[in-house]
Amino acid sequence: MKRSAVVLLAILMSLTACTGGGDEPSAAAPSASASASVGADPTARSVDGDVEVWDLTGDPSDASFGIGKAEPRADYGGDEPRAVRFELEGGSIQLDLSDLTFYHEGDVFAFLSRTAEIPPDQLAEGYRDLLEALDVDRASADAFEAELAGAPTDQTGQVTVSYPDEIRLGDWTLAVSAAISPAVGTGVLTVSAGYRPLLVG
Known part of the structure; x- marks a missing residue:
């Protein structure tokens, strides 16, 4: 794998890990229609x-x-969540996003x-x-629901789940995860993806 792929995938993994619980800062731009780094649509x-x-x-x-x-990123976010659909080869996913x-x-x-931030039932x-839309196994969803149901309401540690296998749609590899701190009472869903991340050379 090329160094650039390794670096970017490491960034995505670290960002994905920082979800849920309500105490992580947002990476969003000021509005859903503007980029934090450029003016071009x-x-x-x-x-x-x-x-x-x-x-x-x-x-x-x-x-x-x-x-x-100026920088190798573009941030899109807003004060209110908005419906966002990603069209990919072989399928699409839609969810209400705060940050992109x-x-x-x-x-x-x-x-x-x-x-x-969404409540436990909506999160599960x-x-x-998402797994149904991606047509992949739902066993991790069953396990996540069971763990949420058994977690004490005052638990400060996060209850997390990540789909365990590679999800491939066209040339994109997707990762889907969710995290919540029961004591906070809300959590977030995260979808990240890399385009042709498995590069050799």
């Missing part, structure tokens, strides 16, 4: 009614995601998305719905 984004749509079926580029020259960040490092493009249901 991303060419991969469109609007379908009330849904923000990102077309990830083609080859990615900086222009696709509004990534400028696209990255470009060397040969690799990636994104990290997360919901706003949302995780299951």
